[in-house]
Amino acid sequence: MIITQTVGEDIRSEEMSIIPDSKFQCANTTCLPFISVTTTDIRNCQFACLGQSQCIAATFHRSTSDCELFDNMLNQNGNMLADVDATSMDIITGTRFPPGQILFFISIAAMLTSSNTTTSTTITSVTTTTTESTSTTTITAGSVSISSTRMAYYATDDIFINCSTLLTNVTIQITVSKTVGATFSGGFTTFPGGQINQYYIDNGTDIIYTWTIISGQTINCTISTYQIEAQYQLVGTSQPNNVDSYTIILETSSGGTTVNSGYF
Incomplete structure (x- = not known):
């Protein structure tokens, strides 16, 4: 699925690996979310992670629309816990461009490819300078x-x-x-x-x-x-x-x- 709007001046992006029907078990380390937000869908949960410079992983819970953002989830893919209500996401190291925080995001191009296990997702955010x-x-x-x-x-x-x-x-x-x-x-x-x-x-x-x-x-x-x-x-x-x-x-x-x- 591709959603594109050509508004703005700067393009920001990151690539995420998607782990469906799973949440982080955190068997080897403590990994509480640093922020939990309410979003309408998984895409907006991805945008929320994109907008936080320290976010390296996220979990979206469909029944509650709860989006958990993590900053300490390195090497946890082997510690996933099955949960049909949850979808978890890892930012692939080195794919955030630029690496800084995106304060305001208004239009997104998201390219999703299906897989039986892990899905690769590229999220692009187009931002523009505004007067607040x-x-x-x-x-x-x-x-x-x-x-x-x-x-x-x-x-x-x-x-x-x-x-x-x-x-x-x-x-x-x-x-x-x-x-x-x-x-x-x-x-x-x-x-x-x-x-x-x-x-x-x-x-x-x-x-x-x-x-x-x-x-x-x-x-x-x-x-x-x-x-x-x-x-x-x-x-x-x-x-x-x-x-x-x-x-x-x-x-x-x-x-x-x-x-x-x-x-x-």
Whole structure:
């Protein structure tokens, strides 16, 4: 299957080996994913790995749409565990071009060849330079940066939270307007798995992405900055500025609560 759009200036690619109906068993080493994201399909899981410079392997779980990204999966192909719900992927060493991270990807050419065991996949991402609309607000629970990326066929709304004190409540909502035909593509967070729930609702007018802390959990600031991202596809017309909105509710262990809202 080949999907191509000739938009942009730079071409980025990687080659992956596909191991169907399998997940990493990790018999010889610890290999927890460094990020778990929700994607609509295996292709978007591959794109998510392509967009993270440290990603060298991924596993997509069809029933949950969970995409696990790994940075420590060297030489684990001999330790696969059968799982009909999972498809695992390894980046073939030396095939990522260029080796740096792709921050924004808007159009992909994916060439897939079938095999009874391992499938070789080449993923190409066409990127373009864009002007981001960014605003930053400082609140008592930490610094929050808001940014958005607007392209003809792909867009993201991002929230970056600089975590400096224990958070006991996190509720974040991003509302994407469907005025120019936006459709759900995926949601992304660097908050630890098992601490944040994420889901979305398409009500016909808007796509509403919500991330909430799981009851009884706290965020201990194990990393300095956490990211939340709403991803969506478009049909050739870029999303206008100031139509997507956000609401951020943060509560600290000292009892301080802040509510921050605005538009991307």
